[in-house]
Amino acid sequence: MNVSIDKIEQESWKDSAIHNLDGRIKLILTIMIIVYSVYTTDLIILLILEIYLIILLLISKVSIGFFAKRILLILPFGGFLAVFQPFIKPGAILYTLPLGLTITYDGVLFGVLLISRLIVCLSAIVLLSSVTPIETIVNSMRKLGFPKIMSMILSMTIRYLFVFYDELDTIRKAQKSRSFSIWNKKTSYFWRLKQVGYTIMMLFLKSFEKGEKVYYSMLSRGYTGESVSYRKENPIMKMDYLFLILTLILVFSIEIIHLNGII
Template sequence: MSGLGSINELEKITMQNSPLHRLDGRIKLVVLLAIIVYAVYTTDILILALMEIYLLVLIFLSKLSFKDSFIKILLILPFGGAIALFQPFIHAGTVIYTLPLGIHITAQGLAFGLLLISRLVVSLTCIVLLSSLSPMQEVVDSFKKLGMPRDLAMIFSLFIRYLFMFYDELQRIRHAQASRNFDIFNKKTAYMWRLKQVAYTIAMMFLRAFEKGETVYFSMLSRGYSEESDIYTANKKLGINDFTFVSTTVALILFLELMKYMAFV
């Protein structure tokens, strides 16, 4: 199974050994969120292009696959990219081209759409990079260390653990169906019959998830779990690499702002 198709394979990517993988989870989380905030704040496409180059350098230093990273970005891009694609047609401004049915393309709309898509690409690259550098549990622990409420952190932690269990159950069902030569994309079988099998699969997943969840919950209670229970998070001191990463990113943002200021002077 491809690394993009398995949640377990995606989690294995976060266990690689690279300078960025070894950084403290709080540093990775704060820095990449700061880049997203800065990408939303700036209105200069050149600055966004330079930020994207910086993120590509981080992907290279992380020893991640550029191909897999680009595929992940392209898979998520349509969810927000559609909004940017409509901007040239709905944004008021100077008309530069007229399509049939009286649809106008404006220069301001084209520029705004390009700005939106640039912001989106930088933000998605940050998200893909964070998901490739930090295991899900590390992200939750980092949020908790940064002040996330205990109850919310507990919910996120349990969600992650149940997510992998839910995926394992789905894989067992799919393997059982494959051993019986069931293929949802096989056009030789009736469409309604295939649809019915998918409905059975969904119903079976709900039943198995409920049963597994109940079993795990009773197991947790037998081991002392209660409303006062908390998540254990190991204390880790920040090292020189953490401060170097933060300093480099902050210095880059300040340099880009200074460059923009000098361009306006």
């Protein structure tokens, strides 16, 4: 799956109704959807939220294939927790497997709930990053009053992601020019694993050296922990408020219908 940082930034600069929304509104909506998806235990509500996010994706003209690739890349990091739930959560036994393993009904339901929550949360985050430039997200956090250290760390992380990516791309090109391929089965598996270890070590060493140079350059230009970044003041437009209100109405309507037992 070829998902580069440059490609993510290109998608975020497209022109659409969702792209043109104020960054603060998009950030609030993302947090709201994540909190609500974690709060609810109803799979139908999670399905409705996912459909809503897909509709926003279609309006934003972001590539569905690119959107799906990004989710699939991140999903395994949290999805493995859901996979183990049928085996560890007590409840009515559905199947008995060899070695005394059992699959429980409650475990299956809880596992499905976890993976559904994860998909909705990842969809919201990926959609936000696909329709909002990274720097806009950081500035929106500052304008909304997020802790200063949080926005500063995120801002530095964003800049160093590009440094990491450039360094990794240089190392991979050097390896390719020497006919190295991690998928080449003609070479020893342990030798390939060793080369990957060298690559990771070299990546961190190069990034550390460049990080020191950048930090000393910042200090020489008067940077301190109390430094204030320039923020252009952009008023929130009526369309932004309208979009926020419509989304709030949708969420509250779903919750009211759920409490009344309709879904």
